[in-house]
Amino acid sequence: MYKNLIGFENYDEFLLNIKDAVNNFIQSMRDEKIIGSSLESEIDLYSGVEVIKILHRMGDDRRFFFMTSRADLHNDYTRPAEAKESIFPGLWITGQKSIHPKCARCWNHCPEIGLDKKYPEICYRCIDVIYWEE
Numbered sequence: 001m002y003k004n005l006i007g008f009e010n011y012d013e014f015l016l017n018i019k020d021a022v023n024n025f026i027q028s029m030r031d032e033k034i035i036g037s038s039l040e041s042e043i044d045l046y047s048g049v050e051v052i053k054i055l056h057r058m059g060d061d062r063r064f065f066f067m068t069s070r071a072d073l074h075n076d077y078t079r080p081a082e083a084k085e086s087i088f089p090g091l092w093i094t095g096q097k098s099i100h101p102k103c104a105r106c107w108n109h110c111p112e113i114g115l116d117k118k119y120p121e122i123c124y125r126c127i128d129v130i131y132w133e134e
C-alpha cells in the first residue's frame with residue numbers, strides 16, 4: 001500500500017507511533033492547562049515529505065484519528081520556532097486551543113457551526129448525518 005513507511009514495518013505500526021507522539025504532545029497541552037479535552041485542540045504537524053504524504057491521504061479523517069478539532073500538515077522547512085519536537089522521529093508539532101464553538105453533537109470545535117437554522121449548535125458534518133437519519 002505504501003512504499004515508504006520511513007522504517008516502520010507496516011502501516012499500523014506507523015499510525016500507532018505517530019498517534020502516540022501526537023497524544024504525548026496533547027497531554028503536554030493539557031498539563032500546561034492550555035486545553036481541557038483533546039478535541040479543544042488544533043494542531044499543526046511539520047515533517048518531511050514522506051510522513052506528510054501518508055498523513056495527507058487520511059484527508060479529513062486525520063483530525064478524528066488524532067481526536068483534535070484540526071490537524072493540518074506542513075513541510076518541515078516551514079516549521080515555526082515555537083514548534084516542539086515530538087517523540088516521533090522528524091515530527092514537529094504546534095498546538096493551540098480552538099477559538100471555534102463546540103458542536104453539541106460531536107464535540108469538535110468547528111468554524112462551520114450555526115449554518116443550519118433548525119440545528120444552530122451542530123457542525124456541518126453532523127447536520128448531514130442528522131438529515132440522513134431523519
Ligand SMILES: [Zn+2]
Nearest residue numbers: 103106123126
Ligand atoms: Zn458535529
